[in-house]
Amino acid sequence: MSDSITPDDSEYRAAVAFFMANHHAHDAYQVLDHAKRLAESIENATWEVLVPEKDGVPEVGAVVLKGQANRPAFYLSAGVHGDEPAGVLGALSWAESALAGWEMGDVVYLPLVNPWGLEHNVRNDASDQDLNRLFGDHKHPLVEAWRELMKGRQFAAAVSLHEDYDACGCYCYEIFCEGGLRFGRGALDAAADVIPLEACDEIEGVRAENGLLARAGLPDFDEGVPEAFPLFTDYATTSLTFETPSEYSLYDRARAHERFLHHVVGRLRRM
Ligand SMILES: [Zn+2]
Known part of the structure; x- marks a missing residue:
């Protein structure tokens, strides 16, 4: 996806038309094949x-x-x-351009945490559970395997990509350590080149400033344990959850996710 085009360009319209005619946003097997081929093509990477x-x-x-x-x-x-397919597409596109020739630390990239849900275009998994409330259940097969994979790892930044059908713009939850490196503001502003930021000053009951819901330490939340929580407490200095508005163009949503990721990793590169 080109970064240099605007919605008025015929080049942009052609890119959207090509994307919409060729995307497989809900084909989990295609996403997985794509990610596996990517892992095979990169030195020091495995699936x-x-x-x-x-x-x-x-x-x-x-x-x-x-x-x-x-x-x-x-x-x-x-x-x-x-x-919420746009994060899946945006992350794949980002990974293709960013992981070849990667010169930083370790990367763990889960391209599709809920493949059954993507196939059926539903939020929950095959047993009708919301995986993003189950990360406190260490006996759940996915969470157990995930913790095993994450064991002993420490990330400078962790990003979880989501979408929100209620939202009118992009927004981001940032859980950070006091005095630690922050990414949310800059990454949101990069995404805002594609889709405007959410204008509400309260999102899901949390105070937002121009789309950013930032918090030093874990917020109060009693509806289960989302992925972002153990990411912050056990594995990452900063945990970011980026959301695009589901009713926007799929092409632009995927690009917004890609922009967000390029910004975060650009900051990491300068560390
Ligand atoms: Zn979500």
Whole structure:
């Protein structure tokens, strides 16, 4: 996806037309094939299966890239909710351009956490559970495998990509350590080149400033444990959850996710 085009350009319209005619936003197998081929094509990268395919439910896996020990590590996941495809597409596009020739620390990239949900365009998984409330359940097969993969790792930044059908613009939850590096404001502003930021000063009951819901330490939340919480408490200095408005153009939503990621990793590169 080009970064230099605006909606008035015929080049932009052609890019949208091509994208919309060729996307496979809800084909989980195509997403997984794409991610596996990416892992094969990158030196020091492997495809790690977290939960194997079973009874028509596609596998969950991760691209794991061994980077330089003294450089910042990066975690990325997409598609925890199956009806939020833009993060999945944006992350794949980002990974294709960013991971080849990667010169930073380790990368763990889960391209599609809920493949069954993506196939069926629903939020929950095959057993009708919201995976993004289950990360406190260490006996859940996915969470258990995920914790095993994450064991001993420490990331400078962790990003979880989501979408919100209620939102009118992009927004981001940022959980950070006091005095630690912050990414949310700059990454949101980069995404805002594609889709405006959410204008409400309160989102999901949380105070927002120009789309940013920032918090030093874990917020209060009693509806289960989202992925962002153990990411922050156990594995990452800063945890970011980026959301695009689901009713916007799929092409622009995917590009907004890609922009967000390029900004975060650009900051890591300067660390
Ligand atoms: Zn979501």
